[in-house]
Amino acid sequence: MAHDFAWVTHHxxxxxxxxxxxxxxxxxxxxxxSIWQFALVTLPGTIAHEGAHLIVGMFLGANPSKVxxxxxxxxxxxxxxxxxxxDINLANGMFVTMAPLMLLPLSYAIFANEMLELWSGxxxxxxxxxxxxxxxxxxxxxxxxxxxxxGARSIxxxxxxxxxxxxxxxxxxxx
Numbered sequence: 001m002a003h004d005f006a007w008v009t010h011h012x013x014x015x016x017x018x019x020x021x022x023x024x025x026x027x028x029x030x031x032x033x034s035i036w037q038f039a040l041v042t043l044p045g046t047i048a049h050e051g052a053h054l055i056v057g058m059f060l061g062a063n064p065s066k067v068x069x070x071x072x073x074x075x076x077x078x079x080x081x082x083x084x085x086x087d088i089n090l091a092n093g094m095f096v097t098m099a100p101l102m103l104l105p106l107s108y109a110i111f112a113n114e115m116l117e118l119w120s121g122x123x124x125x126x127x128x129x130x131x132x133x134x135x136x137x138x139x140x141x142x143x144x145x146x147x148x149x150x151g152a153r154s155i156x157x158x159x160x161x162x163x164x165x166x167x168x169x170x171x172x173x174x175x
Contacts, residue, residue, distance in 0.1 A: 013119025017111060017131065024135025035078050039071045042080060044133050045140030049100045050081040053147075056099035057085050060092035079146065093154025103141035110134045 031037040039046070046069055057064045063086035071080050088096060111134050118127035148155075 011116050011120075013116040013127075016119060017115045020115075020128070020131035021111070021135045021138065024132055025139065028135070028139055035071055038078075039080055042136060042139065043069070045136035046081045048103055048106075048137050049140040049144075050083050052099040052102055053083040053096060056102075057083060057092075057096045060095055061087060062089075062092050062096045063087045074146075077145075079144075088150060088154070090154050090157045093151045094158045095154075097147040097151030097154070098143050100141050100143050100147070103137050107134050107138040107141065110137065 028038070028042060031041045050067060050069065054064050054067055056062075064083050065086050066084040067082075069081040071078050073079075085096065110130065114130050115127060115134060118124075118130055143151075
C-alpha cells in the first residue's frame with residue numbers, strides 16, 4: 001500500500017507543496033490574535049466545514065434549519081460558523097457532527113491532483129492560491145469541540161455497536 005503513494009514523494013512539487021501547506025498553517029496560527037482577521041482568512045475552510053455538516057445533515061434527515069458563517073462568541077470561545085439541525089439523533093448524530101472529516105481526502109486530492117500539477121506547470125499564482133485553499137480545507141477538517149459534544153451520544157452508540165459486531169464476528173469465526 002505504501003508503494004501506491006511513492007509517486008507523490010518523488011514528484012518535484014511534493015516538498016514545496018508540503019512547505020506551502022505548513023506556511024498556511026503558520027499563517028492561520030498567526031492571525032488568531034484577531035477574530036476578524038482569523039474569520040476572514042479561514043472563510044474558505046469555514047464554508048467547507050459547515051458545508052460538510054449541511055450536506056450530510058440533509059442526506060441523513062437531520063433537518064438543517066439555519067446556516068451562519070458570521071463569527072459569534074460562545075462562552076470564552078469564538079464560533080466561526082454553525083449549522084442548526086432539527087433532528088440530530090443516535091442514528092445520524094455521529095455522521096452529521098463528524099462530517100468535516102470528509103474534507104481530509106478532499107484536501108489530499110487537491111494537493112495530489114492540482115497543486116503538484118500547477119507546480120510542474122510553473123503556474124505559481126494558481127499554485128499559491130490552491131495551496132492556501134488546500135491548507136484551509138485541511139485545517140477545517142477537524143471537527144470542533146462543539147461538534148464532538150453534539151455528537152457524543154451517537155458516537156458512543158456507533159462505537160459500542162461496532163465493538164459488539166467485532167466481538168460477535170470473532171466469536172462466530174470458527175463456526
